Amino acid sequence: MLSYGPASYKVIALDAGHVCENLYLACEGIGCGTCAIAAYDQEYMDLLLGIDGDEEFTIYIAPVGKVRG
Numbered sequence: 001m002l003s004y005g006p007a008s009y010k011v012i013a014l015d016a017g018h019v020c021e022n023l024y025l026a027c028e029g030i031g032c033g034t035c036a037i038a039a040y041d042q043e044y045m046d047l048l049l050g051i052d053g054d055e056e057f058t059i060y061i062a063p064v065g066k067v068r069g
């Protein structure tokens with residue numbers, strides 16, 4: 001298995017940004033909107049997603065919804 005070692009933290013942040021940017025672009029294409037959120041309840045989000053908060057944890061949230069009008 002490929003491991004990035006200590007650089008993993010940097011790559012995770014870069015990837016999360018890329019994914020979210022693509023979500024913004026995809027939303028535009030289907031008449032929806034999204035909003036990047038970093039200030040969320042860590043324990044609650046991890047619980048909601050069924051992840052342990054140790055090996056896996058939430059790092060970013062972006063809800064998607066239809067744009068009115």
Ligand SMILES: Cc1cc2nc3c(=O)[nH]c(=O)nc-3n(C[C@H](O)[C@H](O)[C@H](O)COP(=O)(O)O)c2cc1C
Nearest residue numbers: 016017020033034035036037038039040060061062
């Ligand atoms: C990485 C990142 C994290 C963000 N986290 C939050 C957040 O936790 N709370 C918040 O109100 N806005 C957050 N924002 C900003 C919102 O996504 C949004 O850009 C801002 O609310 C302005 O929205 P508007 O242009 O529709 O008014 C974040 C933006 C980025 C890029």
